[in-house]
Amino acid sequence: MYRIVRKKILNPTVTLMDIEAPKVAKKAEPGQFIILRVDENGERIPLTVADFDREKGTVTIIFQVVGSTTEKLNHLNEGDCLSDFVGPLGRKTHTDGLKKVAVVGGGVGCAIAYPVAKKLHELGCEVHSVIGFRTKDLVILEEEFKNASDKLMLMTDDGTAGEKGLVTDALKRLIESGEKYDEVITIGPLVMMKFVCALTKEYGIKTVASMNPIMIDGTGMCGGCRLSVGGKTVFACVDGPEFDGHLIDFDEAISRADMYKSFERKKHGDTCNLFQKEAE
Amino acid sequence: MANMSPVKNPMPTQDPFVRNKNFKEVALGYTPEMAINEAQRCLNCKHKPCVEGCPVKIHIPAFIAEVAKGNFEEAYRIISLSTSLPAVCGRVCPQENQCEGKCVRGIKGESVAIGRLERFVADYHNANTTKKQTRPPTNGHKVAVIGSGPAGLSCASDLAKMGYCVTIFEALHLAGGVLIYGIPEFRLPKDIVRKEIEGLCDLGVEICTNTVVGRTVSIDELMDEEGYEAVFIGSGAGLPKFMNIPGENLKGVYSANEFLTRINLMKAYLPDSDTPIWHPEKVAVVGGGNVAMDAARCAKRLGAEVYVVYRRGMEELPARAEEVEHAIEEGIIFKTLTNPKEILGFYDKENKRNEKNGTVCGIKCVEMELGEPDASGRRRPVEKADSEFTIDVDCVIMALGTTPNPLIKDTTKSLETQKWGGICADENGRTSKEGVFAGGDAVTGAATVILAMGAGKTAAAAIDEYIKSKSNNS
Numbered sequence: 001m002y003r004i005v006r007k008k009i010l011n012p013t014v015t016l017m018d019i020e021a022p023k024v025a026k027k028a029e030p031g032q033f034i035i036l037r038v039d040e041n042g043e044r045i046p047l048t049v050a051d052f053d054r055e056k057g058t059v060t061i062i063f064q065v066v067g068s069t070t071e072k073l074n075h076l077n078e079g080d081c082l083s084d085f086v087g088p089l090g091r092k093t094h095t096d097g098l099k100k101v102a103v104v105g106g107g108v109g110c111a112i113a114y115p116v117a118k119k120l121h122e123l124g125c126e127v128h129s130v131i132g133f134r135t136k137d138l139v140i141l142e143e144e145f146k147n148a149s150d151k152l153m154l155m156t157d158d159g160t161a162g163e164k165g166l167v168t169d170a171l172k173r174l175i176e177s178g179e180k181y182d183e184v185i186t187i188g189p190l191v192m193m194k195f196v197c198a199l200t201k202e203y204g205i206k207t208v209a210s211m212n213p214i215m216i217d218g219t220g221m222c223g224g225c226r227l228s229v230g231g232k233t234v235f236a237c238v239d240g241p242e243f244d245g246h247l248i249d250f251d252e253a254i255s256r257a258d259m260y261k262s263f264e265r266k267k268h269g270d271t272c273n274l275f276q277k278e279a280e
Numbered sequence: 281m282a283n284m285s286p287v288k289n290p291m292p293t294q295d296p297f298v299r300n301k302n303f304k305e306v307a308l309g310y311t312p313e314m315a316i317n318e319a320q321r322c323l324n325c326k327h328k329p330c331v332e333g334c335p336v337k338i339h340i341p342a343f344i345a346e347v348a349k350g351n352f353e354e355a356y357r358i359i360s361l362s363t364s365l366p367a368v369c370g371r372v373c374p375q376e377n378q379c380e381g382k383c384v385r386g387i388k389g390e391s392v393a394i395g396r397l398e399r400f401v402a403d404y405h406n407a408n409t410t411k412k413q414t415r416p417p418t419n420g421h422k423v424a425v426i427g428s429g430p431a432g433l434s435c436a437s438d439l440a441k442m443g444y445c446v447t448i449f450e451a452l453h454l455a456g457g458v459l460i461y462g463i464p465e466f467r468l469p470k471d472i473v474r475k476e477i478e479g480l481c482d483l484g485v486e487i488c489t490n491t492v493v494g495r496t497v498s499i500d501e502l503m504d505e506e507g508y509e510a511v512f513i514g515s516g517a518g519l520p521k522f523m524n525i526p527g528e529n530l531k532g533v534y535s536a537n538e539f540l541t542r543i544n545l546m547k548a549y550l551p552d553s554d555t556p557i558w559h560p561e562k563v564a565v566v567g568g569g570n571v572a573m574d575a576a577r578c579a580k581r582l583g584a585e586v587y588v589v590y591r592r593g594m595e596e597l598p599a600r601a602e603e604v605e606h607a608i609e610e611g612i613i614f615k616t617l618t619n620p621k622e623i624l625g626f627y628d629k630e631n632k633r634n635e636k637n638g639t640v641c642g643i644k645c646v647e648m649e650l651g652e653p654d655a656s657g658r659r660r661p662v663e664k665a666d667s668e669f670t671i672d673v674d675c676v677i678m679a680l681g682t683t684p685n686p687l688i689k690d691t692t693k694s695l696e697t698q699k700w701g702g703i704c705a706d707e708n709g710r711t712s713k714e715g716v717f718a719g720g721d722a723v724t725g726a727a728t729v730i731l732a733m734g735a736g737k738t739a740a741a742a743i744d745e746y747i748k749s750k751s752n753n754s
Contacts, residue, residue, distance in 0.1 A: 023496050037453060043546065043554035044453075069554055084453040086490035216546065216555075219451050219492055220685050221461075221518040222538035228529055233522060238687065252529055255638035259531045262635065263556035 001081035002036075005058055010140040014064050014108050015074050016050070022057030024087045030115040031093030031210065031242055034059060035218045037084035038072045044216050045069050048112040048187075048241070049088060059087075062111030062140070068267040089218040090241045093185070094208070095119055100126040102174065102181045103149075104167050104196050106188025107133060112210060113187040114141050118148040126150050128174060128181075132167035132192070136160035168195050175203050183208060186245060190254045197245035207245035211236045214259060228252050283320035286389030291396055300580050300610035303465045303549060307371070312350070315400040319348035321385060322392045329382035330394060335734030336434075338362040340379055340394055347397055356405040359398060364437035364480065365430065365733065367406060367472045370399025372463060373730045374600050406475055412482045419443035421747050424508040426493045426688070429457020430729045431514030431720025433480060435736035435743075440483040442744055447508075449491040454545065457516055459729070461545040462537070464574050466581070470544075494687035499695070503715060509750070510715045510743045513703060514736055515688055517721035521680040523566070527623030528678070532558060532640035536567070536575040536679035543578050560584045560675030564643045566620055567679030568592065573603040575677045576612045586612045587671060591619040591648050591661045615671070617648045617661065623676050642670045682726045692716075700725070709739030710746075717743055 006018040024034060033048045051060035065074050076082075093116050101120055105113030110131045121127045129149040133139045134157045146152050153170040154162025163170065171184070186196040187210040200207040215225035218237045225236040230247035234240065292308040293299070299306050310318065322344040330340040339358050346355035359366045375381070375395035383391030421444050425432045428450040436446045454460050459473045481487065491497060493515070502508045520535030522528050539557075542548040546555035563579040565572050568590035576586045588607070590597060593616050597604055608614070624642040628634035647667035650659035684701045696704040696712035702723055709717040719735025721727055 023491070027496060038554075041547070041552050041554055043556075072554075084490050086451070086453070086492060087495065089492065089495055216538060216541050217452060219495075219518070219687065221520070222541055223520045223522070223535040224538045226522075226529060233524070233529065238685075252638075256529065256531060258635070259558075260556040267554065267556070 002085035003081050004076055004078055007078050011138045014140055016062045018058040018060050019085055021059050021085045025052045025054050025057045025059050028052040028059055028088040029092035030119045032088035032090050034087030036082050039083050043069045046215055046218055050111045051115055064108040067264045095123055098125050098182050100181050102128045102184045104171055104186040105131045106167055106192040109188030110141055114144055116185055121148040130167045130170045168199050172199055181205055190250055194250035201246045208242045209245035209248055210242050211240055282323055288390045288393040289314045289318040296609035303581055305469050306466050309403055310396055310400045315347055315397060316350055318393050319344045325384050330379040333378040333382035335730045336362045336737055344397060352401055352404045355401045364434050365476050366398050367402035369730055370395050370402055371468050374728055413479055415484045416441055416443050418445055422508045424502045424511045427457055427514040427516055428455035429516050431732035431736040434733040435512045435740045436485045437480055438737055438740035440485045447486045449493050450489045451492040453489050455487050461541045464544055464578050494691040499692045509747050512739050513718040513722055514720045515722045517682045517684045517726045519683045519685050522678055525622055527625055530623055530625045530640050531638050532675045533623060534677045536571045536677050539575050539677050558675055562673040563675045564589050564671055564673045565677045565679055568597040570599045570603055572679035573599045573607050575679050577607055580610055587615050588612055589615045589618050589620060593617055596658055618645045619648050620645050640674055640676055642672050643676055644670050684722050708742035
């Protein structure tokens with residue numbers, strides 16, 4: 001069993017947890033992910049590693065409540081245990097030789113973008129972070145990004161925090177003002193990553209996107225996480241989760257992501273009702 | 281005097297039209313009377329060709345003689361000398377190609393039902409014995425086993441019986457490998473697998489689930505830092521193949537691995553499971569092996585009309601005859617001499633937000649005919665001209681075979697592999713890396729449960745020899 005040693009609500013739908021998993025903490029690197037199961041009947045869900053502490057033996061996960069499993073997870077508290085927690089899975093972010101990078105995160109994706117920015121910053125790379133949220137209440141990790149970036153641009157759709165606009169607006173301005181990036185790293189909603197990649201393609205800047213598709217085992221066994229990259233089928237779990245953003249077929253990935261939407265809606269409703277009943 | 285009936289005692293089964301709607305076991309097992317009667321068909325012949333046909337060399341005539349006398353526990357003891365998973369093997373071994381294929385009674389009439397007798401004996405024992413296996417005295421030597429499928433379990437069992445301290449590392453949250461995630465409940469109830477694994481734990485074997493060797497820990501670390509003197513790799517062949525035809529990434533296309541894992545490991549067919557699965561109306565399963573039959577029969581139980589699409593003929597189906605028979609009885613439709621060319625997707629041009637956009641709506645196929653034999657000796661299927669046709673389906677399951685996972689190869693120094701990914705190992709399971717042994721599908725590519733068990737057993741003997749010679753020299 002894997003104990004929750006810290007729980008912090010980051011915004012109304014996003015929660016941070018430190019999980020006691022020494023073996024995973026010992027090996028985890030930015031860009032990799034874990035798979036967890038909340039309880040005995042639980043679904044296996046992948047979550048990207050948000051941080052880790054090798055000495056304490058903990059791994060940090062940050063998740064948004066989007067379905068029944070994350071809902072259940074969100075109802076656990078410090079001291080509770082997860083039934084399963086396995087990893088680290090996938091390949092780590094490639095950071096060698098990068099001198100100047102733009103990290104573009106959106107929404108809860110910023111939780112995954114953050115350790116990448118931090119690692120690059122520690123390696124002496126110049127980091128420009130562009131982070132975007134719908135509105136002020138949903139902003140997470142602003143301080144952390146500030147500390148890990150040479151330049152930070154905070155964007156909100158409605159202008160209630162930082163600047164009003166999309167991350168692509170900010171990125172475009174940076175590029176047009178003459179910033180020369182070795183690479184752009186983008187992590188966030190599929191639609192956002194699609195447009196970030198479309199933008200950087202125009203300017204010929206190498207772009208890496210972190211994918212988080214539906215999967216079961218995370219070791220290459222199910223093939224549920226397959227994506228088309230450069231016309232070839234790849235498995236996000238073992239070949240990724242990061243890929244050349246200019247080669248990813250985002251439309252296919254967007255379509256595949258809602259494969260269980262109707263199931264999820266029903267299950268989510270059931271779970272909500274269940275918690276409601278408990279509350280009564 | 282032996283029972284000279286030319287046919288086996290038939291296996292009682294659930295009615296096909298009842299069982300194709302539930303996940304309970306299809307074959308119900310012999311009664312003691314049936315078992316004794318069947319055992320009396322064994323001639324106890326001198327040459328024992330059946331034993332030769334068994335990959336783990338069970339003393340078949342000896343255990344059958346005890347069954348004939350009604351000494352079921354003694355029969356169990358004899359079987360246990362050679363195998364650690366009799367309740368599993370009695371159910372899933374391809375006996376017709378092994379022990380039963382060599383049985384003298386099979387020359388005129390049907391062979392002795394060795395598999396059914398093995399199953400009977402194991403089930404009898406499991407139902408009637410509460411006695412736990414005693415833990416042998418430990419010899420203090422540590423061995424790591426990677427993977428808890430048939431190869432790993434049989435290797436661990438033999439080593440534990442010799443006194444080794446064995447730890448099994450399993451990537452998933454449950455032990456059992458393909459016995460748990462692949463083979464469906466109606467063919468191999470998971471309680472049986474659990475019981476066999478508990479027996480192993482009674483022997484002192486430790487099982488670490490949620491541990492991906494190559495990620496959570498590497499083989500080099502196990503040996504250099506954690507004190508394991510030898511490692512057995514029984515990680516199987518888990519990577520699914522696809523056909524690389526258009527439409528394979530549409531919603532509603534599953535690898536058989538994913539489909540079966542959702543159903544068997546994650547229990548997606550039960551209402552209290554959080555794991556989703558599609559409940560399609562019409563399904564095409566592509567492939568003709570045992571895994572294809574399993575996937576087809578699972579889809580049927582989810583309520584679908586099911587087609588098995590296979591490019592050769594009925595005669596060439598690689599699945600066990602019994603599985604094909606069961607599938608036909610349950611109403612699976614076979615489209616043999618048929619090869620898929622493309623999976624067709626649904627797109628609503630008027631409504632881009634239609635949830636069905638990007639889902640499977642059909643599979644375009646061509647008819648095939650058999651030409652000259654190819655390298656494998658099987659007649660090669662060739663396309664018939666102008667024979668294209670479409671089957672309307674809303675789900676396609678690809679059951680085309682699997683290959684070994686490259687994770688261990690990529691993360692272990694000086695471990696040699698074949699071009700196609702199989703780990704290079706000699707007939708005793710020795711790999712190119714000292715102290716590291718391998719067996720089962722990780723070496724051979726996808727094969728059977730019993731061959732993997734045989735390889736695990738052979739490697740256990742080689743590991744014992746290796747560790748003993750090393751300790752003698754030091």
